[in-house]
Amino acid sequence: MPYLAKRLLVAIGVLFIASIAIFMLLHLASGNPATVLAGPDASAAQVAAVARQLHLDQPLPLQYWHWLSGLLTGNLGQSYVLKRPIGALIAQRLGSTVQLMIGATVLMCVGGFAFGVVAAETHSRFVRWLVDLISAAALSAPPFVSAVIFIFVFAISWRVLPASGQLNFLNNPWLSLQYLVMPSVAAALPASAVVGRLLATEMRRVRQDEFVRTAIAKGAGRWRVVLRHVLPNALGPALVELGIRIGELFAGAVVVESLFTRSGIGSLLVSAVEDRDYMLADDLLLMSVAFAIMMQLLTEAGMARIDRRLLLESTLT
Amino acid sequence: MRTPLDLPLETLLTRRTMLKAAAVGGIALLLDGCASAASSSSSNGAKARRSMTLGTVTDFAPTEILRAGVNTTTLSLIFDTLADVDLTTVQPTPMIATSWVWNSDKTELTVNLRDDVYFHSGRKLGPEDAIYSIKATQSSTAGAQIGGTTDLITAMRVTGPNQFKITVSEPISSFANVLVLTPLIDRKTFSGLASGKQVVGTGPFRFESWVPGSSISLRRNDRYWQHGLPRLDSVKVRVFGSEQSLVAAIRDNEIDLAWNLVPSDAALLKRGGKFASLTTGAAVSEWYVGVNVKSKPFDDVRIRQAIAYALDRERIVKQAFASYGAASCLPWSTSLPGVAAADATHYPYDPDKAKALLREAGASGVTAPILTNSTNTIAEAILNIVQYNLTAAGFKVKASQVQATTFQNQLQAASIDGLWINDVGQTYLSLGTVLLGNAPFKITKNTSNVTDPEYVSLAKRVIYASTAAQEASANRGLSAYVLDQAFHITVGSIPTVSAAATSLSGVQTSGGGAIELTGAKLT
Numbered sequence: 146m147p148y149l150a151k152r153l154l155v156a157i158g159v160l161f162i163a164s165i166a167i168f169m170l171l172h173l174a175s176g177n178p179a180t181v182l183a184g185p186d187a188s189a190a191q192v193a194a195v196a197r198q199l200h201l202d203q204p205l206p207l208q209y210w211h212w213l214s215g216l217l218t219g220n221l222g223q224s225y226v227l228k229r230p231i232g233a234l235i236a237q238r239l240g241s242t243v244q245l246m247i248g249a250t251v252l253m254c255v256g257g258f259a260f261g262v263v264a265a266e267t268h269s270r271f272v273r274w275l276v277d278l279i280s281a282a283a284l285s286a287p288p289f290v291s292a293v294i295f296i297f298v299f300a301i302s303w304r305v306l307p308a309s310g311q312l313n314f315l316n317n318p319w320l321s322l323q324y325l326v327m328p329s330v331a332a333a334l335p336a337s338a339v340v341g342r343l344l345a346t347e348m349r350r351v352r353q354d355e356f357v358r359t360a361i362a363k364g365a366g367r368w369r370v371v372l373r374h375v376l377p378n379a380l381g382p383a384l385v386e387l388g389i390r391i392g393e394l395f396a397g398a399v400v401v402e403s404l405f406t407r408s409g410i411g412s413l414l415v416s417a418v419e420d421r422d423y424m425l426a427d428d429l430l431l432m433s434v435a436f437a438i439m440m441q442l443l444t445e446a447g448m449a450r451i452d453r454r455l456l457l458e459s460t461l462t
Numbered sequence: 463m464r465t466p467l468d469l470p471l472e473t474l475l476t477r478r479t480m481l482k483a484a485a486v487g488g489i490a491l492l493l494d495g496c497a498s499a500a501s502s503s504s505s506n507g508a509k510a511r512r513s514m515t516l517g518t519v520t521d522f523a524p525t526e527i528l529r530a531g532v533n534t535t536t537l538s539l540i541f542d543t544l545a546d547v548d549l550t551t552v553q554p555t556p557m558i559a560t561s562w563v564w565n566s567d568k569t570e571l572t573v574n575l576r577d578d579v580y581f582h583s584g585r586k587l588g589p590e591d592a593i594y595s596i597k598a599t600q601s602s603t604a605g606a607q608i609g610g611t612t613d614l615i616t617a618m619r620v621t622g623p624n625q626f627k628i629t630v631s632e633p634i635s636s637f638a639n640v641l642v643l644t645p646l647i648d649r650k651t652f653s654g655l656a657s658g659k660q661v662v663g664t665g666p667f668r669f670e671s672w673v674p675g676s677s678i679s680l681r682r683n684d685r686y687w688q689h690g691l692p693r694l695d696s697v698k699v700r701v702f703g704s705e706q707s708l709v710a711a712i713r714d715n716e717i718d719l720a721w722n723l724v725p726s727d728a729a730l731l732k733r734g735g736k737f738a739s740l741t742t743g744a745a746v747s748e749w750y751v752g753v754n755v756k757s758k759p760f761d762d763v764r765i766r767q768a769i770a771y772a773l774d775r776e777r778i779v780k781q782a783f784a785s786y787g788a789a790s791c792l793p794w795s796t797s798l799p800g801v802a803a804a805d806a807t808h809y810p811y812d813p814d815k816a817k818a819l820l821r822e823a824g825a826s827g828v829t830a831p832i833l834t835n836s837t838n839t840i841a842e843a844i845l846n847i848v849q850y851n852l853t854a855a856g857f858k859v860k861a862s863q864v865q866a867t868t869f870q871n872q873l874q875a876a877s878i879d880g881l882w883i884n885d886v887g888q889t890y891l892s893l894g895t896v897l898l899g900n901a902p903f904k905i906t907k908n909t910s911n912v913t914d915p916e917y918v919s920l921a922k923r924v925i926y927a928s929t930a931a932q933e934a935s936a937n938r939g940l941s942a943y944v945l946d947q948a949f950h951i952t953v954g955s956i957p958t959v960s961a962a963a964t965s966l967s968g969v970q971t972s973g974g975g976a977i978e979l980t981g982a983k984l985t
Contacts, residue, residue, distance in 0.1 A: 176867035184605030228657040308714040403703030408676040
């Protein structure tokens with residue numbers, strides 16, 4: 146069976162198991178949307194009345210089946226708390242998440258590759274020291290720390306960038322980019338440092354291979370060796386890491402979204418879980434898992450493209 | 463021929479080259495001639511003085527329109543009530559209802575309405591709409607605190623083009639709060655309210671749009687019954703994901719008012735001198751340590767009283783409330799009829815007395831589990847102080863925090879083991895409303911599991927008091943009981959605290975604690 150087809154079958158299996166786990170975990174947690182909707186001063190009878198209204202008194206397997214069958218037919222359902230179609234809620238938020246994902250991905254790639262190549266190729270102690278310092282600082286700065294620092298420096302003290310908010314990129318690209326800079330950098334920093342380190346380590350290892358020495362011996366220039374021989378063969382671990390980090394951005398940038406007041410999927414998911422908005426939370430969690438799996442598949446496809454030996458191995462097994 | 467690709471990296475990346483690049487980048491940033499989102503946000507006020515932006519961390523919740531204390535940023539902007547309340551006298555004042563009169567035995571209330579009030583849809587408001595709004599609070603799914611009072615209504619009928627009557631089986635002392643706490647909703651569009659698609663009221667601003675978790679846009683109601691008002695053309699309510707980002711936004715001049723700040727943040731902003739600190743006229747949140755009287759050993763009143771003596775309320779007000787609000791031992795205002803000012807200091811801070819009571823009860827070193835809502839900053843601040851106080855008094859404190867929904871679930875079920883810290887609203891209004899609608903005090907089932915027939919009897923005396931003298935006497939009796947039994951140990955009350963740009967004036971709050979911008983303007 147073709148390499149990617151096998152991976153796809155496994156992915157479907159993982160999604161099915163994940164759907165059961167997601168459904169059970171949320172429903173087993175204490176509280177339900179009726180608790181939230183009825184309010185803190187409601188009596189048990191009032192909470193039960195709301196629960197009946199939302200069909201939460203049905204057996205769990207039946208609720209699971211209704212949810213899953215709706216998903217399979219493209220019906221994401223309606224939010225219990227917001228009383229709006231979930232598809233519309235996601236569509237409203239998707240733009241912001243996509244903007245942040247693209248911005249952070251670009252920075253992760255540019256920053257990660259720049260760190261990695263410079264760290265692997267420099268002979269200057271000063272440059273190596275500088276790269277190590279920047280990389281260590283980036284790695285040890287979680288988004289909630291770097292975000293606060295950026296806001297204080299660039300928004301409150303220097304006033305060159307806005308502290309929070311977002312704009313539709315299509316309405317005003319330049320202003321939209323300004324709203325995007327700080328959140329993207331905060332989300333990308335730790336990941337770009339990891340990508341850079343992985344790339345640098347692998348590049349140093351590949352440099353010792355015989356085919357690289359052969360290329361040098363044949364008179365190839367330094368950068369030609371790096372870009373045409375070393376880098377393509379050193380990309381593997383860095384690509385895998387990139388795929389994981391991009392997959393996390395779909396619903397995992399919630400801290401960045403919260404601090405920069407971006408209405409993305411992450412913050413929608415967190416509020417859905419807090420409010421026990423089962424339908425919305427279940428849909429978003431499953432979408433996050435699906436997106437992460439898709440990124441892994443794309444990463445593996447990319448690696449198979451770069452390293453044909455992977456494809457060959459899979460056809461031989 | 464050698465190309466740049468063939469040059470060693472060190473040739474390209476010298477110290478001098480990198481410093482030059484950094485200098486060029488910095489100058490480019492400073493000389494940025496393109497539009498800046500930061501400068502455009504801070505000059506918003508100068509461009510459009512009739513448009514205001516308000517920031518909050520609480521999103522619009524159209525499903526909870528009928529519940530007091532929830533939509534405090536939008537409720538009074540979109541909806542009117544039949545009456546407001548004078549926060550100094552705690553007496554209802556006319557609003558859409560021009561007058562209301564009880565019959566001789568106080569079982570029938572005649573309410574007269576204004577003749578010039580229109581819904582945002584253009585339809586004229588009539589007595590049928592007032593009756594519909596009151597009936598909506600009776601729904602078991604509305605979650606309205608005033609529903610406990612409106613459930614006692616036996617009949618409502620229209621008796622004139624701008625008049626209706628409400629009948630109750632016996633006098634209810636706090637009934638006027640029904641007029642204060644019921645927003646007037648449009649019965650023709652109510653089905654679209656829950657989803658936020660049709661939010662129609664009679665208030666000074668019309669609902670335009672709502673992006674959940676992001677913003678609510680409102681536009682001036684040109685047909686508002688208060689002629690010449692509102693002064694603002696539009697209001698945008700921005701929802702922030704965290705209190706930190708709300709504070710950053712007001713400091714960055716992105717918003718004109720940050721509503722319902724954590725008190726310490728408001729104090730910090732006020733100290734900077736660039737913002738005015740606003741507080742609501744009433745102490746809308748009464749913070750307390752709740753006790754489950756069915757949970758051993760807290761069924762012993764001496765242990766509950768020991769907790770009351772152990773708490774340093776002044777320190778809580780100073781640190782947790784940042785000196786906004788006031789310490790008190792009583793859940794409600796001492797200005798209510800029959801309530802003595804001395805009740806507010808019934809339990810002075812006395813750790814020795816607390817220890818003595820514990821010894822007397824044979825409970826020195828007893829474990830005191832305390833539960834709080836992990837997402838509430840004020841609750842966490844109070845917990846730290848209460849933990850310290852109780853430990854000093856001889857308790858072995860076991861503190862735990864749970865998520866808001868789990869906390870609410872346990873509160874509703876009255877199943878919290880031991881103690882908890884929480885706040886309750888509307889206690890500045892009359893006791894009757896609180897006894898009928900607020901979970902810590904309900905006589906049917908309350909969060910402390912108090913089922914003592916004496917409590918029920920005292921509470922009913924308050925609810926059904928028909929004269930001023932009866933009300934005063936009933937308030938006196940209930941206050942003494944609540945203080946003595948110490949199942950609801952008040953630490954203090956705090957108003958809603960906000961920070962506003964100095965260019966903003968005329969901001970007020972309604973009797974229900976919601977923001978009012980009818981007379982607000984930007985200079």
